[in-house]
Amino acid sequence: MSELADPPVTELFDPIEISPAVIPHYPNPGEPLPPMYPSFPTRYEPVLTGNCLVNFSLISNLMDKTASDCSQPFAALVGNVICCPQLSSLLHIFQGFYSINSNKLVLQDAVANYCLTDIISILASRGANSTIPTLCSVKSSNLTGGSCPVKDVVAFEKAVNTSKLLEACGTVDPLKECCRPVCQPAIMDAALQISGRQLTINENKNIAGDFNPIDSLNDCKGVVYSYLSRKLPSDVANTAFRILSACKVNKVCPLSFKQPTTVIEACRNIAAPSPSCCSSLNMYIAGIQKQMLITNKQAIICATVFGSILRKGGIMANVYELCDVDLKDFSIQAGCLLRSLPTDMIFDNVTGFSFTCDLSDNIAAPWPSSSSVSSASLCAPEMALPAVTTSQTLKNPGACD
Known part of the structure; x- marks a missing residue:
């Protein structure tokens, strides 16, 4: 997988x-995605080395x-x-x-x-x-x-x-x-x-x-x-x-960004919504969505980092706004942002694995004010996450909306 x-x-x-x-x-992409975990894990008795003398049952x-x-x-x-x-x-x-x-x-x-x-x-x-x-x-x-x-x-x-x-x-x-x-x-x-x-x-x-x-x-x-x-x-x-x-x-963006050459070429001189720019931008972001699930705070940092790369390439217009790019677009399947607080996977014998998403509905990705990535703290009041969020637990979340 x-x-x-x-x-x-x-x-x-x-x-x-x-x-x-x-x-x-x-x-x-229009069809429902298969579950990421279609079968339940099979437990078995592990083969141990016999040289680590500790009672694992206590933990x-x-x-x-x-x-x-x-x-x-x-x-x-x-x-x-x-x-x-x-x-x-x-x-x-x-x-x-x-x-x-x-x-x-x-x-x-x-x-x-x-x-x-x-x-x-x-x-x-x-x-x-x-x-x-x-x-x-x-x-x-x-x-x-x-x-x-x-x-x-x-x-x-x-x-x-x-x-x-x-x-x-x-x-x-x-x-x-x-x-x-x-x-x-x-x-x-x-x-x-x-x-x-x-x-x-x-x-x-x-x-x-x-x-x-x-x-x-x-x-x-x-x-x-x-x-x-x-x-x-x-x-x-x-x-x-x-x-x-x-x-x-939550202090860093864990995503990897390849040089967005095609996005820069398509969006460099636009000042209004452009089909070619938005198509190129959306295609690039679709590649980002294949990497991993991230938290809401990481999404803010990732959007700022990527926006700074675009500004450095000569894109001055806020293409996030022009192309309706939201924070949740930076996480896998463009629907789930994990909460910034520690989160665990949950397993039961009926529903399988689940985890809790903090879905930021249509919250626009922040466009940076310059091409340099600042070390602005998410603790600052002006960097606080928007209040309008919806928490939802996804079961077998292979098809996030």
Whole structure:
């Protein structure tokens, strides 16, 4: 049902940049589309390595949630917002869960490889896509702490104000955290403390900007997540980690835009609705719709990014308005925008898989004021989503309207 390109390299447990999915092309768009999931997943008993000595049944509910969120063939279509953030959270929680009765916060290299293999095998046996490690760019080394110098509880608690950390991340407000973060800076501060970079940054703030994705700071963030997983109930930790993922997911557009040469040629000099321009624009956007489901906030960013590309190519007129391009046109099947808050796939034995869409009815895509993509925050009042929205749960959403 889907085809994946080579996945990009991402930071530790930061699976928001995934390979775009390509869904089948249906030659007769006027006809009803077949369900994306016409059959129910078959559960089977997984074959485990026997070298990851942990009682997986104790986190069975979390494994079920992850398997559902990463189900075949939905994983690629919802990976950016649903599957990869949930897989990331599962691995964080497993890392803390594995060594709960020891002083360690990480797994040894050899054990980590076995455990990740077992985790993926269990998820696949419950209907998940077995390619999710590649889709979400996760490796067994993510469970080992990498180059972080602090990997045990005693050293961690000596270096970090753990009461402050737990207070900040024990209850994460989904409506406030992304705009007025509390948990995120607490995690970063703890990672800085155990990475040994705090002194360096205080001495020379000029080097505090970009860190390499493989350096100790990112490895130490994984250790911080592991500590939180040991101290918080798994459902509380999972909710917190998913909210943190949503904050970052909604800051960027995950879609890939090829150079819109034909659109620029057809629309460069128009000032009124033009059939050739709108036809070219709609054809290009139809290609975008084959990639993945995105959130309402991502749609705003994607529309701005694409509009900036068009302006840079010389199109000054608001072709979104002239050609009736809406926000929902940037998501798959041009009908479903996922909510910006963390969302899960839902499965039952009668209706199959479903997910909740936040349908923005005829809300025009925002046309940028310049060709440069600004870093305007969606937290600003003027960037808030329009109030007129309709929430609707789609069952087997192969044919979104």
